[in-house]
Amino acid sequence: MGEAPRVQGGLQAEIMTVLWRIGAGTVEQVRGGLPEGSGSAYTTVQTVLNRLAERGLVVRTRERNVIVYQPAMSEAEYVDSALAATLDxxxxxxxxxxxxxxxxxxxxxxxxxxxxxxxxxxxxxxxxA
Structure with missing residues (x-):
């Protein structure tokens, strides 16, 4: 596996943590899984998810009338890639x-x-995994 793009910033990290925990979800499901008091608006979470998808960390699929987001790799695969790149x-x-x-x-x-x-x-x- 090649080097995975790095998660950038706290909100991206929190969103990826939620996705790794739930496996896949809509913007609202991901938003609901964020830490209490994060206060991230629906549109903010949607924007971050779309940026993560553009960078290859998240996969988007349409299910009926909603977009479902899921990690493009497991948490272990991501950590392995990030550690390998740093150590290399x-x-x-x-x-x-x-x-x-x-x-x-x-x-x-x-x-x-x-x-x-x-x-x-x-x-x-x-x-x-």
């Missing part, structure tokens, strides 16, 4: 230090899960 642009020492810090913040249970996931990926298993 870093020096070897910076890359190792960043990865060591990420792993260092994990609890023992998470590390065991990560090892198991890595073994599965080595065997060609797809892993969770």
């Amino acid at each position: 642009s870093a020096s070897k020492s910076a890359r190792r230090l960043a990865l060591a810090r990420l792993v260092g913040r994990m609890g023992a249970g998470e590390l065991d899960e990560l090892r198991e996931l890595a073994r599965g990926l080595d065997k060609g298993e797809p892993g969770p």
